[in-house]
Amino acid sequence: MQTEQLSNEIRELNLSFLMLAQAMIRKDKAQALFRLGMSEAAAELLAQMSVQQLVRVASRNMMLCSMRFGDDVVWSLLTERHAAQAVDANADRLHASVLMASRAATATA
Incomplete structure (x- = not known):
């Protein structure tokens, strides 16, 4: 590019x-x-x-947004690579949301 x-x-x-x-x-x-x-x-x-x-x-030559997480656990939960059932997938998304919320809370504190 x-x-x-x-x-x-x-x-x-x-x-x-x-x-x-x-x-x-x-x-x-x-x-x-x-x-x-x-x-x-x-x-x-x-x-x-x-x-x-x-x-x-x-128009600035830098990205204004960024991924707020680099944790492999969160990525794994969000991409559902290991989820076999729909119930597990919903629980995984909820778990990822909880992890992200706790990180956002500690970052703004």
């Missing part, structure tokens, strides 16, 4: 992320804070941004 193409892809990803995050914050702020793993102050700022401001911020 060429550098210019990679930069364009990053900008598109950034804009999509910012627009999604802004919509989530405006719809249900508490849930958005949890799902996005961001502070209330950052959410307030993002919620108030205009489309032009979102485009300007998105």
Whole structure:
């Protein structure tokens, strides 16, 4: 992938992320804070941004979103590589959600 193409892809990803995050914050702020793993102050700022401001911020040459976990256990639970039954899969997704919630709570504390 060429550098210019990679930069364009990053900008598109950034804009999509910012627009999604802004919509989530405006719809249900508490849930958005949890799902996005961001502070209330950052959410307030993002919620108030205009489309032009979102485009300007998105045009930076660095990714604004990132995966918040690198734990193999969480990835395994989310991808259901080892789940054989639907009940187990639901329990695995719940377990992954609990793990992520505890990490988000300790990160914001």
